[in-house]
Amino acid sequence: MKIVLLLGFIFLNNVVCTDVNTVYICDSRTGKRYHYTADCKGLNNCQHKVLKTTLEIAKSRGKTLCGFED
Ligand SMILES: [Zn+2]
Numbered sequence: 001m002k003i004v005l006l007l008g009f010i011f012l013n014n015v016v017c018t019d020v021n022t023v024y025i026c027d028s029r030t031g032k033r034y035h036y037t038a039d040c041k042g043l044n045n046c047q048h049k050v051l052k053t054t055l056e057i058a059k060s061r062g063k064t065l066c067g068f069e070d
Pocket residue numbers: 034035036040041042043066067068069
């Protein structure tokens with residue numbers, strides 16, 4: 001039983017680590033965009049920390065896709 005739980009944990013951990021929904025946002029109150037890459041042109045103007053987060057969280061914060069992305 002313990003082994004099953006451990007395997008389940010490893011599986012879930014891998015899913016999180018390889019999350020394709022990872023996006024980057026500027027940690028500012030005025031930032032309304034999310035970006036697929038940390039070195040996007042749209043993040044060059046960011047005066048705050050660039051946060052790595054998920055698409056779901058970015059959307060829940062009212063962020064929309066950056067205009068420089070495809
Ligand atoms: Zn961008």
